[in-house]
Amino acid sequence: MFKRDIESDFLRFLRSSAANVERLSDGVRQALNVATGIEEVVRTALRAKRDVVIAGTAGSGKTHLLRTLTGEDLTGYRVIPDLAAHPQYEWSRVFDGTQPAIVAGNEGAFLQGASAGFERYSQIVAILHATQRGEVFEDPSAPVVIDVAAFDPAGSRVLRQMVRVEMLANYVKETKSDEERIAWDMLSDDLVVGRLESLVDTASTSGKGEGFTFRQLWKFVGELVGGNPSKFWFEKLHTEEGEVASRIAQVFFPNSFCFPHIGNHMWHGDMAYLRGKFLPAAEPLLEMLVSQIQDRAYGADERNNTFDRLRLLALFGLKVSPLDDHWRFSTDLWANVRQLQVRPLIESLNRYLSYGLIDLGDELELWCQHDSERKTQKPKVLMSMGRVASKEFSIVRSRVFNNLDPSKTSLVGCRYVLRHLASAANVVITKDLLDAITKPRSFKTDDRLGVEYDWRVLRFVMQVASNAATPDKLRVIEFDFLKRSANTYAWQISAERIRRVAS
Amino acid sequence: MSTKLRSIEVLRLANECLVGQYPDRVVPTFVFHQFAAPLFEPDGDLVHLISTLAFNPNWCACKSRKIAQIIPSVANDQAALVSTMQGLLNPDRRLFLANATKTATVGSSNTFPLIAGLIIRGGADEGLGRRCFRVLKHFHPDSLQILINLLSPEEAFDPVTALALTLSGDQRRFVEQDWCNRTNEESTEFTEFDKNCADFLKNLISSIGHAGRIYAIRDLEIGLQFIGLLQMTSGFVARCSGTIPNIFVYGGMPPGPANDMRVRFSSSSFSEWISGIWRSIGERLKAVIESYPSLPNEAPAKVFFQQLRIALVNQKTRDKDLRVLLEAVSGFLDEQDDDWTIFDLLEDALNFPPSELARRVRALGQSIGFTAPDRGEGSVRLVLDTPLLNVLIRGAIGNSTMNFEDFISSVSRRFGLVIGPGSDDSVMASFNGQPDAGVYELLLLNQDSLQERLLRAGFARAYSDSHTEVLPHSLS
Numbered sequence: 001m002f003k004r005d006i007e008s009d010f011l012r013f014l015r016s017s018a019a020n021v022e023r024l025s026d027g028v029r030q031a032l033n034v035a036t037g038i039e040e041v042v043r044t045a046l047r048a049k050r051d052v053v054i055a056g057t058a059g060s061g062k063t064h065l066l067r068t069l070t071g072e073d074l075t076g077y078r079v080i081p082d083l084a085a086h087p088q089y090e091w092s093r094v095f096d097g098t099q100p101a102i103v104a105g106n107e108g109a110f111l112q113g114a115s116a117g118f119e120r121y122s123q124i125v126a127i128l129h130a131t132q133r134g135e136v137f138e139d140p141s142a143p144v145v146i147d148v149a150a151f152d153p154a155g156s157r158v159l160r161q162m163v164r165v166e167m168l169a170n171y172v173k174e175t176k177s178d179e180e181r182i183a184w185d186m187l188s189d190d191l192v193v194g195r196l197e198s199l200v201d202t203a204s205t206s207g208k209g210e211g212f213t214f215r216q217l218w219k220f221v222g223e224l225v226g227g228n229p230s231k232f233w234f235e236k237l238h239t240e241e242g243e244v245a246s247r248i249a250q251v252f253f254p255n256s257f258c259f260p261h262i263g264n265h266m267w268h269g270d271m272a273y274l275r276g277k278f279l280p281a282a283e284p285l286l287e288m289l290v291s292q293i294q295d296r297a298y299g300a301d302e303r304n305n306t307f308d309r310l311r312l313l314a315l316f317g318l319k320v321s322p323l324d325d326h327w328r329f330s331t332d333l334w335a336n337v338r339q340l341q342v343r344p345l346i347e348s349l350n351r352y353l354s355y356g357l358i359d360l361g362d363e364l365e366l367w368c369q370h371d372s373e374r375k376t377q378k379p380k381v382l383m384s385m386g387r388v389a390s391k392e393f394s395i396v397r398s399r400v401f402n403n404l405d406p407s408k409t410s411l412v413g414c415r416y417v418l419r420h421l422a423s424a425a426n427v428v429i430t431k432d433l434l435d436a437i438t439k440p441r442s443f444k445t446d447d448r449l450g451v452e453y454d455w456r457v458l459r460f461v462m463q464v465a466s467n468a469a470t471p472d473k474l475r476v477i478e479f480d481f482l483k484r485s486a487n488t489y490a491w492q493i494s495a496e497r498i499r500r501v502a503s
Numbered sequence: 504m505s506t507k508l509r510s511i512e513v514l515r516l517a518n519e520c521l522v523g524q525y526p527d528r529v530v531p532t533f534v535f536h537q538f539a540a541p542l543f544e545p546d547g548d549l550v551h552l553i554s555t556l557a558f559n560p561n562w563c564a565c566k567s568r569k570i571a572q573i574i575p576s577v578a579n580d581q582a583a584l585v586s587t588m589q590g591l592l593n594p595d596r597r598l599f600l601a602n603a604t605k606t607a608t609v610g611s612s613n614t615f616p617l618i619a620g621l622i623i624r625g626g627a628d629e630g631l632g633r634r635c636f637r638v639l640k641h642f643h644p645d646s647l648q649i650l651i652n653l654l655s656p657e658e659a660f661d662p663v664t665a666l667a668l669t670l671s672g673d674q675r676r677f678v679e680q681d682w683c684n685r686t687n688e689e690s691t692e693f694t695e696f697d698k699n700c701a702d703f704l705k706n707l708i709s710s711i712g713h714a715g716r717i718y719a720i721r722d723l724e725i726g727l728q729f730i731g732l733l734q735m736t737s738g739f740v741a742r743c744s745g746t747i748p749n750i751f752v753y754g755g756m757p758p759g760p761a762n763d764m765r766v767r768f769s770s771s772s773f774s775e776w777i778s779g780i781w782r783s784i785g786e787r788l789k790a791v792i793e794s795y796p797s798l799p800n801e802a803p804a805k806v807f808f809q810q811l812r813i814a815l816v817n818q819k820t821r822d823k824d825l826r827v828l829l830e831a832v833s834g835f836l837d838e839q840d841d842d843w844t845i846f847d848l849l850e851d852a853l854n855f856p857p858s859e860l861a862r863r864v865r866a867l868g869q870s871i872g873f874t875a876p877d878r879g880e881g882s883v884r885l886v887l888d889t890p891l892l893n894v895l896i897r898g899a900i901g902n903s904t905m906n907f908e909d910f911i912s913s914v915s916r917r918f919g920l921v922i923g924p925g926s927d928d929s930v931m932a933s934f935n936g937q938p939d940a941g942v943y944e945l946l947l948l949n950q951d952s953l954q955e956r957l958l959r960a961g962f963a964r965a966y967s968d969s970h971t972e973v974l975p976h977s978l979s
Contacts, residue, residue, distance in 0.1 A: 372721050448888070453960070497572060
């Protein structure tokens with residue numbers, strides 16, 4: 001039974017513009033608890049009596065994680081729920097070795113401790129940075145660091161657990177109309193909820209590709225279950241105002257999907273044909289909408305509106321939906337990066353840096369751009385200080401925890417980093433960077449936005465070149481921007497002479 | 504030659520860092536060469552030969568047996584060599600042919616200063632490089648030895664340096680052995696601002712052997728032009744008054760929309776800044792001239808004229824320049840009653856109104872993306888283009904990381920370049936009485952724009968809702 005005292009707390013949480021776990025009652029928090037695997041990492045560290053640091057941005061779930069731990073878990077531990085709120089004069093004593101500590105806090109607070117000269121905090125910051133770069137750190141005497149912000153709830157498919165929370169189901173059952181309840185029940189089907197998860201996952205990579213926090217996802221769930229009562233959840237998912245819905249709107253265009261075999265049947269309300277095409281979970285809503293389509297008293301506008309709802313229902317409720325192919329056959333660069341494929345990324349970087357004028361293959365050219373003046377156009381001649389094969393790089397995902405046996409869990413973070421293995425040079429790969437490098441690079445200095453992405457890439461190239469440049473081979477590329485062409489030359493350099501070789 | 508061209512002789516009595524009539528000829532490469540020149544003994548013929556390879560390898564092969572043995576002799580390969588050398592030595596196109604027929608050799612121009620053997624005294628920098636050298640030598644003489652190491656590598660680890668070394672040979676032979684003693688300057692008083700400039704340059708100089716050395720040299724080129732410009736402007740005011748003038752710098756993507764409040768604010772701030780510097784030049788000029796002796800019992804205008812003549816002679820002004828300048832000043836004084844001011848003299852006799860100072864600053868800053876717009880009639884303001892941002896970060900924070908707000912405050916405190924409130928909003932005091940939108944909100948908005956740019960370019964990393972860390976090269 002849905003309890004009234006919990007209900008008001010729960011509703012406040014769902015409707016709040018900044019849903020805040022700190023203000024939740026224990027009852028609601030327990031009810032909303034979603035297993036992520038991080039809890040087990042913390043318990044493993046606690047059993048080993050290690051110092052534990054839980055870092056993360058606001059809304060990433062630090063407080064919630066701490067509160068999932070029982071008194072038994074924390075026996076003998078010094079617990080600091082928020083380092084920033086802890087008196088600074090006591091910071092030096094937090095990790096004094098007299099008692100193991102578990103400390104949660106914004107990353108900024110740990111950096112502040114490091115700046116103040118506390119050695120332990122500097123070490124924590126170093127581990128945190130390694131975690132974000134996807135590097136393994138091992139020192140049993142140092143704290144186990146958990147970067148909750150790196151956990152990607154959207155990519156880790158926890159949304160299905162969230163929409164299926166019992167309290168939510170009870171809430172819908174007791175407070176929503178039959179139509180809304182029937183629509184919500186569709187989410188009990190794995191295929192339907194899987195499509196919703198894929199959509200949210202794709203949206204999480206739009207913009208700067210930094211993923212969503214638990215808080216944002218809960219707000220999204222609140223919007224789906226609440227909001228405009230005349231709309232179904234699949235109509236609200238890209239029209240509400242929250243961060244998740246806004247980013248879905250950037251990647252989800254319902255009108256772009258075709259229904260070549262069932263479009264006519266939907267328009268004419270051919271229920272006999274449609275029934276076998278839809279999942280059983282979607283059939284009740286299908287019947288309801290089809291009956292409206294069949295209603296001859298319906299005006300043209302109403303019929304069009306209902307048809308639009310049917311199309312949306314079909315996207316999520318069909319046994320075989322065009323949404324599935326949309327993701328399965330997506331071959332864009334971001335999809336490649338998410339599959340940790342280095343080669344397409346290197347090819348794109350090469351193509352971008354050479355203004356798309358020449359195909360340079362899948363070995364990263366180490367371009368040296370050393371002009372210092374702001375001219376109207378960029379230099380026509382670039383020199384490459386060497387080439388590095390794709391296999392010398394890897395795309396790694398950031399880690400969620402560090403300094404604990406990584407075999408304990410398969411948790412991975414939401415950030416992607418391109419790393420040169422020999423030099424450990426790395427560059428964070430975000431969706432906006434990929435959007436920039438898949439467009440043509442401008443040879444005009446006035447195109448300033450591109451200049452900033454150029455710098456992110458060229459800084460990485462410089463770091464790689466510092467390690468991988470070879471003194472005996474020089475490759476030169478000469479661009480003709482007007483003719484859209486390029487020539488390459490290669491030189492063999494020795495102490496006695498320079499000799500042209502095949503490029 | 505007009506008075507306008509010669510007036511720099513008088514103006515430099517007040518501000519020795521002031522550039523002359525053609526500031527657009529002062530570019531980072533030239534400043535770098537003049538900055539590094541005291542440390543090296545160039546082989547002019549060899550530099551000339553190597554530079555000419557970027558235009559006419561055949562001529563070089565005829566002139567030098569050694570070069571002929573190094574470079575290819577086939578015509579096609581020589582054409583490829585020309586492109587290669589253009590890319591290597593001439594990325595900024597500051598290497599010119601000596602005459603209009605373009606068949607001869609290079610004239611007085613500078614290559615990219617890849618190695619010590621290419622450093623020459625030449626290329627107009629109007630004394631900015633020399634000034635930077637003096638400031639650095641005074642505060643961080645050790646850095647000059649690091650610079651020597653950077654420019655004279657014993658071994659190449661990248662092909663660009665390797666090619667330069669093959670052509671130029673051992674670099675240690677170009678190092679001026681007694682540079683420390685031979686570059687002793689007359690005693691000069693340096694200010695806190697000068698120390699900040701020296702610290703900045705010190706951070707840009709590192710003894711890198713690997714391929715990163717090329718980028719270090721490029722960054723130092725930009726940094727020198729930046730510091731040179733500041734020495735000419737805010738540094739001069741700091742020397743005169745002991746305080747660093749604040750100027751609002753537009754933090755968004757340059758040049759910024761003309762109707763943006765921040766752009767308008769930065770333009771008005773630029774005008775005020777220029778006016779302040781101009782006033783300081785006038786006051787300083789008056790004080791310097793009046794410090795010279797004169798004959799007793801003369802009319803004030805005559806006294807001033809005598810003092811000016813002595814000051815110019817003392818500065819070793821060439822006779823023909825002296826004659827033209829004195830004629831102009833004399834003409835001006837004859838036309839005035841006794842109520843003229845030094846500012847009238849600056850504007851009327853020396854053709855140096857505030858707009859002339861603004862023009863010079865704009866031209867100097869434009870080549871490194873420090874002033875905008877690039878051309879046209881738009882209001883001039885200070886901006887930070889991306890390459891300059893990179894250098895600003897390296898110079899300001901060195902190899903450590905820094906909280907973004909602290910970085911903003913540091914740049915403001917050390918150079919008077921105000922981007923936002925930073926971690927210490929005391930800068931607000933200097934902008935009281937400015938436009939309606941609320942100065943604090945304006946500064947905050949500007950600071951946020953810069954933060955976004957740093958994140959996009961990979962110069963900073965956002966750690967939480969309110970914490971951004973500015974990163975040096977090695978950590979990005």
